[in-house]
Every structure is written in C-alpha cells, then in structure tokens.
Amino acid sequence: MDIAELTDRVEYVSAGYADHYAVERTDEWILLKLTEEVGELVQAHLTASGQGRDRGLSQAEQDARTASELADVIGMCLVFARSRGIDVSQAMHDKWLQYEDFHRGRGFSTDVGSPA
Numbered sequence: 500m501d502i503a504e505l506t507d508r509v510e511y512v513s514a515g516y517a518d519h520y521a522v523e524r525t526d527e528w529i530l531l532k533l534t535e536e537v538g539e540l541v542q543a544h545l546t547a548s549g550q551g552r553d554r555g556l557s558q559a560e561q562d563a564r565t566a567s568e569l570a571d572v573i574g575m576c577l578v579f580a581r582s583r584g585i586d587v588s589q590a591m592h593d594k595w596l597q598y599e600d601f602h603r604g605r606g607f608s609t610d611v612g613s614p615a
Contacts, residue, residue, distance in 0.1 A: 506577045513578045533575040540568040
C-alpha cells in the first residue's frame with residue numbers, strides 16, 4: 500500500500516473515531532493527540548528497553564506495544580498532513596530524499612534503505 504492509500508484509510512478511521520466520540524478534529528486537537536501518542540511511544544520504548552518497569556508484560560508484548568504506539572504516532576502524523584493539505588510523499592522528498600544523490604556521490608552505501 501502506498502502512502503496516499505494509507506493516509507486515506509487512516510483518515511477514514513480517525514473521522515469515524517471523531518464521529519463516534521463527538522470530537523471536533525481541529526489542527527490543535529490533532530497535534531495534542533499526536534503529542535499524547537508520542538508520550539505513549541516513549542513510555543512503551545522505556546518499558547521494552549528495560550528502562551522502566553515491565554508492567555507485567557513479556558518482552559514480546561512490550562515490543563508489540565511499542566509497535567502499536569508507533570502506529571498511533573504515524574497515524575496522527577498522517578491525519579495532520581491530510582488536515583493541512585500536505586503531500587507527505589512530496590514533503591519527504593523535499594526534506595529527506597533530496598540527499599540520496601549526495602550520499603551516493605560520496606560513496607556511502609548500506610544494505611538498509613538502499614534507494615531504488
């Protein structure tokens with residue numbers, strides 16, 4: 500699935516959540532929700548990495564919780580992008596991917612994230 504389809508699907512779920520709980524999804528609400536989710540991701544990471552109490556969860560459960568919280572953060576980022584009319588693919592290209600040629604030119608290579 501590409502980022503546009505993912506954004507559409509996440510937007511649908513977020514809009515359904517707002518309808519169900521009678522929440523007005525203003526940009527401020529979205530950013531506050533994103534902040535909440537980042538906090539939950541940090542908490543999950545601290546637990547999974549042994550820097551916080553284990554909360555009675557196995558390592559696999561802790562890792563799954565971290566992945567789930569990361570999904571919440573990414574989801575809220577996509578909701579915010581949609582709300583602000585931001586083309587995520589273009590924004591990522593403009594901010595990050597513009598440096599691919601620079602790193603290739605300096606001879607950098609890795610097995611992870613090799614550009615097409």
